[in-house]
Amino acid sequence: MAERGGGGKARAADPARRAAWEVLKTVRVDDAYANLVLPAVIEHFRLDQRDAAFTTELASGTLRWRGLYDAILATCVDRALSRVEARVLDALRLGVHQLLAMRVPTHAAISATVDLVRDIGNEGAAGFTNAVLRKVSARDRDEWVAEVAGPAGTRKHLEVALSHPAWVVEELARGLGPTRVDELADLLQADNDPPAVTLVARPGRAEPAELPGTPTRYSPYGVVLDGGRPSAVAAVAEGRAGVQDEGSQLVALALARAGLDGPDRTWFDMCAGPGGKSALLAALAAERGAVLLAGERAPHRAGLVRKALAGASGVAGVVVADGARPPLRPGSVDRVLVDAPCTGLGALRRRPEARWRRRYDDMMNLVLLQRSLLSSALDLVRPGGVVAYATCSPVYAETSQVVGSLLGGRQDFVLDDATQLLPEVPDAEGTLAGTVQLWPHRHGTDAMFVAVLRRWD
Template sequence: MRQGAQDARAHRASGRLSVVDPAREAAVEVLTAVREADAYANLVLPVVLRRHGLTGRDAGLVTELVSGTIRRRGTYDAVLAACSDRPLERVEPAVLDLLRLGTHQLLAMRVPPHAAISTTVDLAGGRGTGGFVNAVLRRVSERDREAWLRQVAPPRAQASDRHDAVVHSHPVWVVAELRRALAAAGGAEEVEALLAADNAPPRVTLVARPGLAERTELPGEPTPFSRYGVALEGGDPGTVPAVAEGRAGVQDEGSQLVALALAEAALEGRDGTWLDVCAGPGGKSALLASLAAGRGARLIATERQHHRARLVRRNLAAVPGDHVVLTADGTRPPLVGGGVDRVLVDAPCTGLGALRRRPEARWRRERGDLKALSRLQERLLAAALDVVRPGGLVLYATCSPVLAETERVVSRTVRRRDDATLVPLDLGIAASAGPVPGTVQLWPHRHGTDAMFLALFRRDVPSSA
């Protein structure tokens, strides 16, 4: 049991509190898992809701409490720092979770101040902690969000990373990297629109897996770019029969386009073996395998972590064909060089292109992560080029627009390899040109997708051969 829930239940049992609100108690449990176990809120939330028996409006309240508290953490910390008599780094992490939770209710939800404060104090439990939480949140309640932003956000000069970081709740270094990436795409002035899009919860998108389901049997509005996708207006996607049966899945439209870009690229010669490197959890693998099966090809999926390899197998369970899932390191795939026709390298990255769906990623990453990640990405791409046959295709993709993970990896690969040619990629989508000519960069604020980057390579015979 998490510490916040322990404290609350102990005090409730002792008679010093009335009933602790179950929705807020569930929200604290999710926030604790995100902080202590590096969990993702969108994965933990359904489990916690089932455990607490929360549905309907109560489930919606928990979702808003959790997602809003995580997304707006940067803004709320600036406000809390102005309202606390002690530095935030000296506040116990569990108490800081509660302060952020209460601040979200005060500044972003239609919760009466007395209710937001009292329910948060109830969760805090002990007299000393409760008194501190009560005092800080009362100060927060003295102004609305806009008034607080006028006080705590640095004055906005032109291209002010610090101002935008506080207002839009992103780390300063992330704002700077996103601004650079947008400048490379001809849109440096769009940074506020991108940051705002990062804080807007996306609609759930489904994909009909070819040969298994038709898009017309899925509820929702057809996606504009993927002919297999629909966007749901609401509801639990698990109740859709095709999803429950594995004939369709939950998948962002940008991820669908990654699989389609590789599958639909023109290829001369044989086309019987496809490889998905870093395949977990398997959404793109399932779409690729479905497309491959329709052509009599098979997919080999490799994933370094055992538990993620199991997820890939589960995703492929309903797809017909002789597909294989291997637990293997993508930098050393257990395949004979030249034996593969198409390869997807969906490389590990900062995930800064998917902050709409996984907002906690912005608080977990540091600028120093970029160097190690870009080196890994280059190694994965090099291994894929080694294993694909001459004339074969490799699609490099990241869920990040950061130049160190896109332009740098592509440019360094082209310079180092005389057997790798960058093939111009055009998805027919406006304003999607990438930072290297012929590459593609999608954007949440432009296209309504995750910020997926795509670059297509052809393996050539080395000039020294």
């Protein structure tokens, strides 16, 4: 492993820390997703397994805890943080994470960050970095939280201490609803705990027992991976299994389990990219002689769906199509999934940067799109057929409100009780009766929402 810290001047930065800084820079400059950038950066710096783990924790943890770290840095810097050069601020944040959340000795965390600042070309900020991090190192994490987060028990305290933007905390509180709002701190904490990797054994193609790990709590197809890379598992490499959060498995299951009157032949996944749910749905469809058509608006994501479905039975095809204008006759489909584009505020555990990137206004634009996609799906399904509307968000405006407003204008649809379709999952009722809302702190899954709407006429 590369040497970390120690005395001396003007050394090149430790590659593991430089790699973590590159991840932060790419997320900041290119709007990249940290989990997608990390493997490429680790490869580029030729990090061994131990250094790769260090870089992953350093980059992901820093992105997750940025809100708290910026509140701390603001008290240690003599000017507004917005006036600190962005690349130096990223290095400072990495330094704070090492000081307050990793077992890196103080002198090593500070001197390695000073080396990093020099290495990225800002020799002039070396003294500043050293002085700021010395101030940070004067207290431990709990002391800093007490200093910068205000009185415990307030919303403001939760925002800062658990590092979430105010509007996100507000929306998550509303999503929990008045009877559950006391779970807010547990939810925010769960967002900060990196999840274990969960695999799905696609039925008819792989058995959960083939996968190395522990069976998931609720999904009959899921296994929590013991460790190691998923791609090293033969069934994953062969496409018979895949990486998929248990919540997503349960959404597919709810759609497949809904009872139908009449034929059960044609399934449509309207927003299929990158194809995780399509692959599970196709396997479930094949078991009963039905076929799945997958639609996706973005051509490159449709390509990912094709890859996810390679070698699968039960596939009618993959089409690049706007779900608002699907290439299917109205009233012709037995089951439709609308896994709608959403804020993703239910998947913050696995997307450390997402909470800082999303804006309240994004949400309002997404709600309009969600309504239009669900409305189109309701037109596609035949009388007696079902539509599952899902999001990886627990935000009220994107979930219960979208479903409630569409149902209000469509006398030909009723809501099935989705909690009855997933009886193995306790305490999962959404704020709209009959919908299912999963939670990371309660179920150990992403905060997936699903409602099942049945056309009776």
